[in-house]
Amino acid sequence: MAAPTGTWRTVATARHNWGVWRDFILFLAELPVPPVRPDALTVEHVKAYHAYRQSRSSEAYAWKDRQCVGVLLRSGEMKRLVPADVLAFARARGVGQVPVPKSGYSDGELHRLVTAARSDVVAIRNRFAKSCVLIEKFREAPGQLDEPDRRAASLLVEIAATGEAPRIVPKDRRELMSKQFVVLPDLVPLLVLMVAVTGLNVESVKELPAAHRILGDRAVEVEVLKRRRGSGRWHTTVTWEVGQPGRELHTPGGLYLLLHRLMGPGRDCSQTESLWSIWRNPTGTRDGSRLASHVAPFATRLDSTFNNAKWTRRHGLLADQLSPPSDGDGVQSSAKELLLEFNRLKTSVDVRRTKSLGGYLPSAARTNTVPVLYRNYLRNDPYTRDWAEEIIAEAMVDAEQVAHVTARRETVGGKTSRRFTGTVIVGQDNHVATGTNAEGCVDATEAAWSACRNPARHPASEKPCTVSFIDCFSCENSVVSGHHLPQLIALSDDLANRRGMLSSDEWGHRYGSAWDAIHRDILPKFTPAEVGRARELAGESSLELVEEPWESP
Template sequence: MTRRGRGSTGPGRPSSLPPDGYEAPPPVREGPSGGLVVDFHGDDDRRASYDVGTLPVLGWHPLLAEALALRIGPSGDIRTLSGANESWQVMGRWARFLAKTEPMPAVPEQLTRAHVDAFHTRPESAPATRYGDMLEMRLQFAADRLKDQLPADARDAFNRRLPKPRYAVGGYSNGELDRLTAAARADTARIVRRIRAGEQLVRQYTEAPGQVDPHRRELAETLAAMAATGEVPQLEFSLDHLRRRVELASHLFLTWRDLAPLMALLALVTERNGETLKELPAKHRILEDRAVELVVVKRRRGTKKWFETATWEIGPRQRELHTPGGLYLLLLELTARSREICGSSTAFCFWRNGSKKGDEGRDEHFAPFDTRLNDRSGIGMSTWAATRPQPVLADPPPAAKVKKDRAGEPNDASDGKPASTTAPPLKVTFNQIKTGVDARRTRQLGGHLPSSAKSNTAQVLFANYLKPDEATREWAEEVITEALADAEQAARDAHEAAVGRRGEPTVIPDAESPKQFTNAGLPEETARQLAQGELDTAWTACEDYDHHPETGAPCGDSFLACFHCGNCLVTRTHLPKLLALLDALGTMRERMSEDAWWKRYGPAWVAVRRDILAKFTPAEVDKVRQQPLPDALLDLVEAPWEQP
């Protein structure tokens, strides 16, 4: 089968078939030592073999081998080497746990719910580890062909709902992001100047050797030989010969120490996670000198959804460190010589001092992420940030308050010394960079998740990147607080505008009889009708229903508009209805959006709380609240089809 990739099939081009006599390899085979072995072949062509025979509890080996084969095999959900390694590690923890239990289940048929519960609650593991292990073993034993091999109560114990531990990695603050970006950009600029200066010296020596500065002629000759052969010469042995050899190679090639600032800046500018950046391809297409198009890998999207076509802006040459396309092309320029020597198709290729590993000459050029993404040597972004001439610092911790005694003097617990405000070095990880840039982009777009989602769905963006980020939560709380304040102010303005046109309600808190109402300034007939309840409406009373203050015609407004009307009368007898209305409005506030509630009910709520209840004493209001309140009668102002 030689045809592969997109376009290998189509009308008249059937899919490739294996040769005659082909037999698929068995999912479980017998290893050299006699144990059962499961082979893995990932979608990225990374391979591994797992020897189940090395695990304890021999009676479990057939089931464990079959479960692992179904999980990481061709039809399984695990398609990456890192995922297969994780499944194998969890299986190992399960087998070693069973070997220590009393009584030990020698075969799967002896497994009980108590064993599964003990595995989930084992104290030596962190809550996140126990949660992940339970989920993984549930998936490994989920196949229909394996269910009958485990007792029903044990299967139920695996399948029960598990409380997810609360753990997440937050991002960086705006200040930390700015400092990290500035440091990564400055160091990347130095790397670019260094390698371009070396290339310029090689070109000058090749084209016009006599014009080379005599003080740099020896270096130019050495660099020209390195450019032609790809080999960095061995230097005379000394205490620092390894460092000097790395410095010599760094004139033309990237080295290990260059990876940290380059990858940090790539993560900041492209807003992609570390796995995607490690597998950036060298193959690309330039679109009208404005953008670069390439196919990137995002493994966490699941099987058959790994690949995505990304289009990155190039920008002007003097801004190549600020645009994703410009930085990507710059990376290809810096790694061109090493990539040509090692023959890799990935963007990250560089030179390493291979004397300790036995590599010499051209073999010292390699692509670190071709075989494995979790490189053992480590990129060391935190070390780079802490050891550069101007370290990248985190935000200083908040100063602790100094405890003082009653006399105002510092007590013995604090010794009068304020807490240290020295900022620690910034811990730099891909996860925190991704969280920080996603949170920053969301804030810039006003919190609109569908527009903010870039390489994830809106749901994943919120759950995994925004929700754990403390800075985003604080920003969201500020936005909500400001929005609520604006909505409340709009309701106050609407109430005041209506009162200015129609007049302010008349509140008579201390009167109950017609004579008292007359003394308060009301006409005798109006006072009598008010005392007898003849003027009552839904929650207040109306002095002149037939003459609206603005129109002079009979009133046709909603009862909620009574609180902004000069004809409105409020007495002590109306307090129970008003308090019932406020409670009903509070219930509606829980069922509606804040914006809709403030627009519909805010002006009335402001009028009752600020202009009416304030005229009664708190003791009088509390006394009424202690009695059963009447029906709020809110349906009088609501059409049934408009009720939320």
């Protein structure tokens, strides 16, 4: 099939444009001095029409009608005759005319919508299955049925053969026909579940064809129509997974085949090529034949509206409460009803798929391009922003941890140290004990900012220690107690000052391990009060005394 190449996507669009053009021509004809030729048209004429539309409708509709006039003036030979300034003025967008996509539903709201739709589709499937079982029993052994079931089965057999409803009370007639055909109230849950499972927008779902190809009982191939792709690119072929038996409501191919089977009897009566076919109650129509009862609901227009609020209200679906549940007087506030909007549902499905793929847009853009997915569905969605901020925060924490580990990979005596391996003595403000360890104290020798258990034997080299005092924080011989806190805080302040004197890489190479040991392994072991008292006693850090002169910044 050749793809359409025009820009009018539906019959409704063509009718709307034709009405605006007719209105524009009639408006010009009623002017005191109407333009008689296209080249006599001026910007003032278009401005006057825009003001006229503003007086009769909203500002948004007035701008849309003005742009529709621009479509007329740019069509065919007209664009060669109309002045360029008129074309530019009619084409310009108004302030606020760029549409802002609506945000999607929260995870909880989306779950409630999909669960309600899936429960209704299960009920529809069971309704049809129960009818088939009743008809089969009636044909095999009608005597085994009681009188009400036998009468109902007799009517169902007649309905299945003719497709026409018996002449009974309209309400009972719709209930009876719903056992054999899909009816109007069934459309809302079917559309919700199809959008949620396939990821298509509702317009594409409404235009799904009945023609398909099954690929080895594993997948189904369907031609999808999406008008927003531009001229010549409306048609595309998708391959949907069918899934295992019993999982039809969770896979796009399985759900498509289920709907194809449910609406098969209706399509036989309506003779439509669309997937969708419903039975409508012919009450109030002159013709009660099957052509008036069985229709393709989206054959003439895609913007057919349904009672979405009635469906959500029947299921008791409520929106998430973003504010506290009670007002200032302590009175419990009532939750708002959850409004069903298919554009928001489509956004929610795209957001959920993007999250499941870790935010990788090339894989998440299944029915749209990456720019369209981001601009129209993800960018203005608050739940996507919250999720992205959480991902960024987690990434920053991971990056900080990696930076800490990297900064502390200092080679000391031929051994790579990644953490503070010394000892921290908490609760002792006196000096570290020296000499004999008779009372269980730690024997050590004082160093610059800590004490050393055995300066004559480095743990890595087993030789006398020759490393800088700044590397003591990476040595397991190092011992820190409470009386070292003022020196450590002074060293920390000195290291912080040198951060502005050196590049990040050089500072991290020189002091990163010591800084990390002080702030992540030593200071957290002491109470805030102990650290506060030590800060009052902090003096000079003597950092310059332990570095070689040529190493000073």
